[in-house]
Amino acid sequence: MSARWTTAVLDPQITGGLAVARSPEGFLVDANGALFPRDWLKRQELDVLCEHGIGHFDGQPVFLLELRGAGEVPGCHWQGLRRFMLEGDFDTYKVLGYAAQIGTWAREHRFCGSCGQAMTQIRWERAMYCQPCDLRSYPRISPSMIVLITRGDEVLLARSPRFVTGVYSTLAGFAEPGESAEDCLVREVREEVAVEVRNIQYVGSQCWPFPHSMMLGFHAEYAGGEIVMQADEIEDARWFNVHELPPLPAGRSIARYLIDLYVARRLGLPEPVLSA
Ligand SMILES: NC(=O)C1=CN([C@@H]2O[C@H](COP(=O)(O)OP(=O)(O)OC[C@H]3O[C@@H](n4cnc5c(N)ncnc54)[C@H](O)[C@@H]3O)[C@@H](O)[C@H]2O)C=CC1
Ligand SMILES: [Mg+2]
Ligand SMILES: [Zn+2]
Structure with missing residues (x-):
């Protein structure tokens, strides 16, 4: 959460706001x-699917209009969340990341x-409700482990075929039912x-709204084995x-933070x- 933004369940019946x-x-x-x-x-003239009150920005109530499709609005254009993450100010990205989820x-x-x-x-909590079943559905959050494997001055980084050309990152993956965070990581x-x-070693966590991951970040020491890359998922993996x-x-990803933190500790930097 940023200092300017707090989440809240707001009734769309109230008027005004952002x-x-x-x-x-x-x-x-x-x-x-x-x-x-x-x-x-x-x-x-937006084709609104639903409206949700999502929180307060600088004290003002904020609502989300979730649309069926992208219409034309004079003087405006459409921009994906990833670009806000990469380039936008962090407060706005936090609002939009939450809105996207x-x-x-x-x-x-x-x-x-x-x-x-x-x-x-439901008006008083973030849930959709089925009366005949008395069933509530809450926003989905998918826990994902992300780990920097270290071996002294070396770190293990890998490339997925989905990455930007040349970029190497830490390993990550979604938790499955029945697993602890450590089980999943291993x-x-x-x-x-x-x-x-x-x-x-647990290092820290980050909300990753692409589309609903909760990243739990770790450092772990190499204990043995030769690198064998998983077909399709891993295009290259090596020690750097x-x-x-x-x-x-x-820069804003927890992957980058895990790497920068280890390097800083290794080199005695802030x-x-x-x-x-
Ligand atoms: N913030 C960051 O620094 C980083 C975030 N990530 C995120 O971590 C998450 C996991 O990373 P991947 O290597 O892609 O995962 P992964 O290694 O588990 O492989 C992805 C596969 O997991 C399955 N999957 C998809 N959604 C799932 C879900 N909700 N629960 C269980 N299985 C699911 C699918 O078969 C998919 O092909 C992704 O959301 C990714 O965007 C990954 C790297 C860096
Ligand atoms: Mg993975
Ligand atoms: Zn039902």
Whole structure:
């Protein structure tokens, strides 16, 4: 959470405040950014699927208009969340990251997963409700482990075929039912590079709204094994000396933080701060 932004469940019946509009093409933006006066935004001809009150920005209530499609609004364009993460100011990114997660959940929970009937929005908590089943569906959060494996002055970094050309990162993967965070980490490391780790140290966490991950970040020491790369998932994996690192992930990612933190500790430099 940032100092300017706090989440809250707000009743869409109240008037005024600010609003963001989200479509499958991203968020609506103009020269002033992605937060609009809500009354103005609601006068535009947007194809609104649902509306959720999501929190307060600088004390003002903020609402999300989740849209069926991206329409034309004069003087505005649509911009994806990733670009806000890479380039935008962090406070705005936090608002939009939260809005994106609520929007994804609202879009995907319009009908009851048990009986298939339409669900209704609860006003006092962030949940969709099916009355016949007495079932509540809350926003989905997917815990994911992310780990920097270290061996003295060396760190193990890998490339997925999805990465930007040249970039190497830490290993990551989603928790499965039945696993502890440590179980998941050990399994993912075995699956992706076939090495063993020891001395697993929790470092910190980060919300990663692409689309709903909760990243739990660790450092772990190499304990044995030769690198064997997982087909399809890992395009290349190797040890890099902390003095000769390849292009690394985006500055705000926890992947980057895990690397920068280890390098700083190894070289006796000031420790970086995690954007969270
Ligand atoms: N913030 C950061 O610094 C970083 C974040 N990440 C995020 O970590 C997450 C996991 O990383 P990956 O290596 O892609 O995961 P992964 O190694 O588990 O592989 C992805 C596969 O997991 C399965 N999957 C997809 N969604 C799932 C879910 N909700 N629960 C369980 N399994 C699921 C699918 O088969 C998918 O192909 C992703 O959301 C990724 O964006 C990854 C690296 C850096
Ligand atoms: Mg992975
Ligand atoms: Zn139901």
